Amino acid sequence: MSNFILYDYAALLSANPNKWWQDYIINSTNILFKFLYKENLISVFPFDENGNVIENFILNSCDVDSACIELFRKSVPNWRKAHDRGTPIEKITILEKGLAKIRTANSLK
Secondary structure, three states: OOOOEEEEHHHHHHOOOOHHHHHHHHHHHHHHHHHHHHOOOEOOOOEOOOOOEOOOOEEEHHHEOHHHHHHHHOHHHHHHHHHHOOOOOOOOHHHHHHHHHHHHHHHOO
8 A cells, every 4th residue: 555645734734824724723633633642543643742743743644544544534524524614623523433433344344
């Protein structure tokens, strides 16, 4: 399987200098990666000494398992869309349910 970039934090931060965008990317990235790390979906440590994601962090497909890739395909976009509709970004129920569904499907294989 080829290696590809799943998440480029610096690229997202540089996409727009607007304060709202910067705050959104910083907050959502920290929440997302704390979830991924807690669930053992990534094999790298993405945090600095303050517990925030390192600003130049890039997550590659070789640093995750197949459940994480599937989560990025379906649940992460749905989580972001829910935020766009007004759900607080801190509410990670979509990620949790998506991961549970992926893990159940994988255990049936």
